[in-house]
Amino acid sequence: MAFADTSSGAEPAPAARRPAMPETRIDRRFAALRTEGRAALVTFITAGDPDPETTAALLAGLPQAGADVIELGMPFSDPMADGPAIQASSQRALRGGQTMARTLDLVRGFRARDDETPIVLMGYYNPIYVYPVPDFLRDAREAGVDGLIVVDVPPEEDEEICLPALEAGLNFIRLATPTTDDARLPAILANTSGFLYYVSITGITGTAAPDVDAVHGEVARIRRACDLPIAVGFGVRTPDQARAIAKGADGVVVGSALVSAIAESLDAQGRAGARTVPAVLDLVRGLAEAVRGG
Template sequence: MAESVGAAPYPDSGRIAARFAKLKAEGRGGLVTYVSAGDPDYDTSLEILKGLPGAGADLIELGMPFTDPMADGPAIQAAGLRALEGGQTLKKTLAMARAVREQDADVPLILMGYYNPIYCYGVDAFLEDAKAAGIDGLIIVDLPPEEDEELCIPALRAGVNFIRLATPTTDDHRLPTVLNNTSGFVYYVSILGITGTKTVEADAVREAVERIKRHTDLPVAVGFGVKTPESAKAISKVADAAVVGSAIVERVKSALDEGVEKSAIPARVLEFVASLAQGVRS
């Protein structure tokens, strides 16, 4: 099993562990939802974010907009640019998390994105503010295990889970390195390429999840290709959770393209999330 190094204990008694324990007790997989902070603007985004737990999201990934999101497909790239053009910053993203935490003490909140904004913020200051805002975990897609001293180890010492990505090309030789210092859960990228561009196949995912679980006791969540209630249902039956991101973000863009009033966008997005939640619960 994966073990921590550098005197960095796993923060294994927090909201993420509690939520996966609850899901296991209920005998079902979970729904992890991704939204891009500040898209299409701060207030609308915050209303969506606050509504996610009530719509059935079990865990929430909050995207930190960045100018060069190399792992993300067109939908999330465009969402990030809309947010940045609207003045979204990392400080504002943390403020959004804080606002959600004030109304919901239990839902796990995970920041997902790239290292550059955190580096510019300052690692120590960022972790202090993230912890104060109620952040439970980080997914930083451009920091490999070889760079653990940069952010991973400080995050673990601060009591913030560091969630790592595994991919179809992560073989059994590489997997223990990827899992070392990973906590909270493992995020399995079910397809090769960028987010939102392909459809995931449940049979292939089942084999990959079984292989990962031979190396770790951590839950495995699967994303990068889950787009519909049907696919969320299929993935949640072979993994501990299904992650939906691009399909949610696309609901924002389609509403903007149709000229929908911004005040009506949250209801549209949350209706879709509710259909995803019904899928994983059916």
């Protein structure tokens, strides 16, 4: 038959396919925070936005400012799940000549001085596909990457990168969304590891404010089917939102607000200035305080 019978509503990958994985920095970090009894602050910036030196300085400062997990965006020319702020950040990085090799160099540089803070690379599949996948996984692991979020590779395409990543010892973090119903959820969870990323809005990054009660309800629903930590993101911008979301989640992801702070600090030529790094880190400190119950 040319078309599959998908009347079950999902094609869950059998859990047995999940390769046994050693513990990663992500597992250790969430376990430690669970003991501490608080949610993680997960911060997103784009690698090379607007230049690699700025990213390196931001990476170096983020843990001290209160970031528990760092998501580093792999810039892509066509980021179709992202809103204007992250689109612009991706464009700035590409204009600055950012490549996948340079992105991995940034991780390597960070890892030389910090062996604790987890780094998750986040982006789209094509730059990984052409790298190609086996070399990318090897180089990413060697550079000190802990996990991957590849937004345009759903469970239906698990053979592409999810399963190879797990075999290479990298967590593959999947997104669950408001459109993920109970029939679909097992497919999402089957090969997810590290943490689950709950997308708090039906939309693209940074474009709407999440409805906190609805998000908490959804997180509670997913938690019944899943023993992984659940981090919430896509619309969280302010410390107040972060504080509210953190009450019912294991992590809060902030991205668009940070890259917007980068954008606002640039000069007319789009170059980073003395204010760029402090502006972002100040914002992170405020968010961290809120997430920690301040």
